[in-house]
Amino acid sequence: MSSPSLTPHTESAHLDREFADELAFLRRARRALAWMTEHARMRVATGEQVAGDGYAAEQLGRMLKSHAKELAEEPDSPLYFGRLRFGTGPDAGEHRDQSYHIGRRRITDESGQPLVIDWRAPVSSRFYRASAHDRQGVASRRRFGWTTRHPVELTGFEDERLDHGEDLGVRSRLLTAEIERPRVGPMRDIVATIQPEQDEMVRADLDRSLCVQGGPGTGKTAVGLHRAAYLLYTHRRQLRRHGVLVVGPNRAFLHYISAVLPALGEVDVRQRTLDEVLSERPPTTVDTDEAARVKHDVRMAAVLRRALYAQITEPAESIVVPDGSYRLRISATALARQVVEIRGEDVPYGVGRERLRARIVALLQRQLETRAETPGKTWAQKIGRARPVAAALDHAWPKVRPEELLATLLADPEALARAADGILTADEQKTILWQRPPRSVRSARWSAADHVLLDEIAGLIEPPASHGHIVVDEAQDLSPMQCRVLARRSQHASLTVLGDLAQGTSPWAASDWHEQMAHLGKHDSPVTALTTGFRVPAEVLAFANRLLPGLHVTAPPTRSVRVDGTLRVRQEPDLAVATVATVHAALDRAGSIAVIATDALLATLVTALRAAGVEVDTTQEGHPDRRVTALPAVLAKGLEFDHVIVVEPDDIVRAEPRGLNRLYVVLTRAVSRLDVLHSQPLPELLANVPGTADRTYR
Numbered sequence: 001m002s003s004p005s006l007t008p009h010t011e012s013a014h015l016d017r018e019f020a021d022e023l024a025f026l027r028r029a030r031r032a033l034a035w036m037t038e039h040a041r042m043r044v045a046t047g048e049q050v051a052g053d054g055y056a057a058e059q060l061g062r063m064l065k066s067h068a069k070e071l072a073e074e075p076d077s078p079l080y081f082g083r084l085r086f087g088t089g090p091d092a093g094e095h096r097d098q099s100y101h102i103g104r105r106r107i108t109d110e111s112g113q114p115l116v117i118d119w120r121a122p123v124s125s126r127f128y129r130a131s132a133h134d135r136q137g138v139a140s141r142r143r144f145g146w147t148t149r150h151p152v153e154l155t156g157f158e159d160e161r162l163d164h165g166e167d168l169g170v171r172s173r174l175l176t177a178e179i180e181r182p183r184v185g186p187m188r189d190i191v192a193t194i195q196p197e198q199d200e201m202v203r204a205d206l207d208r209s210l211c212v213q214g215g216p217g218t219g220k221t222a223v224g225l226h227r228a229a230y231l232l233y234t235h236r237r238q239l240r241r242h243g244v245l246v247v248g249p250n251r252a253f254l255h256y257i258s259a260v261l262p263a264l265g266e267v268d269v270r271q272r273t274l275d276e277v278l279s280e281r282p283p284t285t286v287d288t289d290e291a292a293r294v295k296h297d298v299r300m301a302a303v304l305r306r307a308l309y310a311q312i313t314e315p316a317e318s319i320v321v322p323d324g325s326y327r328l329r330i331s332a333t334a335l336a337r338q339v340v341e342i343r344g345e346d347v348p349y350g351v352g353r354e355r356l357r358a359r360i361v362a363l364l365q366r367q368l369e370t371r372a373e374t375p376g377k378t379w380a381q382k383i384g385r386a387r388p389v390a391a392a393l394d395h396a397w398p399k400v401r402p403e404e405l406l407a408t409l410l411a412d413p414e415a416l417a418r419a420a421d422g423i424l425t426a427d428e429q430k431t432i433l434w435q436r437p438p439r440s441v442r443s444a445r446w447s448a449a450d451h452v453l454l455d456e457i458a459g460l461i462e463p464p465a466s467h468g469h470i471v472v473d474e475a476q477d478l479s480p481m482q483c484r485v486l487a488r489r490s491q492h493a494s495l496t497v498l499g500d501l502a503q504g505t506s507p508w509a510a511s512d513w514h515e516q517m518a519h520l521g522k523h524d525s526p527v528t529a530l531t532t533g534f535r536v537p538a539e540v541l542a543f544a545n546r547l548l549p550g551l552h553v554t555a556p557p558t559r560s561v562r563v564d565g566t567l568r569v570r571q572e573p574d575l576a577v578a579t580v581a582t583v584h585a586a587l588d589r590a591g592s593i594a595v596i597a598t599d600a601l602l603a604t605l606v607t608a609l610r611a612a613g614v615e616v617d618t619t620q621e622g623h624p625d626r627r628v629t630a631l632p633a634v635l636a637k638g639l640e641f642d643h644v645i646v647v648e649p650d651d652i653v654r655a656e657p658r659g660l661n662r663l664y665v666v667l668t669r670a671v672s673r674l675d676v677l678h679s680q681p682l683p684e685l686l687a688n689v690p691g692t693a694d695r696t697y698r
């Protein structure tokens, strides 16, 4: 084929024949999938009977059921999206002269012959990475076009004859159509169009931690989710056991991305906010900004460690344990020696306590053995719990409950001073002390930052179980203490860390990825950049990028592949009236619409929109009948909408210390159109360019 085509029937008889062959193949693949689904159902029905013991039956049953469910829930998407044809050269290796269809799942026929290869299989990487310069044995790459409505039907294909030097890159018409498609509903997978640099991140080895810096819309979230799916496919056993966790900034975001992994067949990945990782109970109080800042500072880790280990006291008395007619005895000095020794072993606090118990028992046991007695395991267990041993242990190395320790520190200035002197200033200590301490630990109210501190103490006592892999999105916003929460949970695992320094809006937002990675426990991980933008049209991005000099971060600029899109900036005397008119006009076109403003202004705008008969979703969970979402600026992170209407940007800037970064986030949510409505002057960096205010860019 000489040129890529999406409309094969009009090109030539040869293309017609190829298209007919593809339709025949599609029918075959559909029949095979129907057979696989039926077969899986039958195995569920009989599985329980064929398995030997009860446990095996349960395991098998569960496995079969989930397989059957996966197949039955096959998303309403095409069975495959691409095809690779290998050449006859030596670089084709074992794939010489072969051709493979590539899809979201593997499909096999009744004889077990693969018809469609999973996009995560090793050979599929060549679909994403082969180029005219580096063909990797591939002669041609075909991308398929499908209808977007149910039932999905094949509409055509686009070929790149790499062996003839054809290589479309981001100029692929199918890629362009996918990127420019009006957005509705939750985020979709990008398996059909993963770009080479994204694929390298997706397929990085499980033992490699990655940090990806990428401007708005460069596909960081997409890369993180596809990487999770890839790792689960490649290391299924290991990761099923330890689990994969995706951490996102808020519920609205998690809701937005929640369909991607199930669409890729992965239903077992936990998706949580950091607060949810910490506790099932939501915070019951809010810190002042100053207190939160101190509590999130990494120095708190040293304060808590010191406070915890200060619980260990030098033994003052010897241990005397009556045993039959004998009295077994360990002197205070011998006990103290053990405590010092164990402290030097640098084990978690809880392990240290149990180790001290074991050493006490061993010393007592040795005394019996000198009398030629060999006490057994039961004796050791009994003596380990005997009152004098327990009392000595509780004195020397007491059991600590995180809530009690933290409550003491926050309620008692002297206790805090002992732990924090030389680490926190007197003012900082005062800032975090409770004004009115609770009557008891049980009635204490804990803030979000307190949950982080409680987790730090709990982790010092007994480290939490490590996940198999953690994907952390919007990681620039994590405080050093929040990073440590995830470091503890990935001690034996790797991390995929995604973020954009320019979009940092928390008071402790990172300014350097290497430092952030160190807080996350992965000191030497490489930091790589994604710089091609797939969401925001070039003109909208250029407008938002004017804010960059005011954000004081060094991050490589993003280049948008999108040349379409509209930007309009208008000064309006009445913002409510202007918003209603803009939303009405936007409703004439396809795609989702978001009105973004500060909380205070948004309430007024929602009232005006509803009074004008517009159905508005304020839940941030995507209401199927409501195309218009009213979104507070603070919740916009990570989301995207076809048409975004930003109202009074200057309010957004003034609402918080990092308001300029917030505005940068808000201005980069639009996929097709951005309207900026303002009554006050625009923020300086947006207004100060001659001729930019009040104009339509396209």
Ligand SMILES: Nc1ncnc2c1ncn2[C@@H]1O[C@H](COP(=O)(O)OP(=O)(O)OP(=O)(O)O)[C@@H](O)[C@H]1O
Residues within 6 Å of the ligand: 178, 179, 188, 189, 190, 193, 194, 195, 198, 214, 215, 216, 217, 218, 219, 220, 221, 222, 223, 500, 503, 534, 535, 637, 638, 639, 640, 668
């Ligand atoms: N290779 C690709 N093919 C098609 N679409 C893509 C590709 N990469 C990213 N996209 C699309 O671009 C949009 C932005 O992607 P994503 O949300 O992952 O970016 P991000 O870097 O996390 O953005 P932000 O930092 O603004 O949250 C999404 O709609 C995504 O599906």
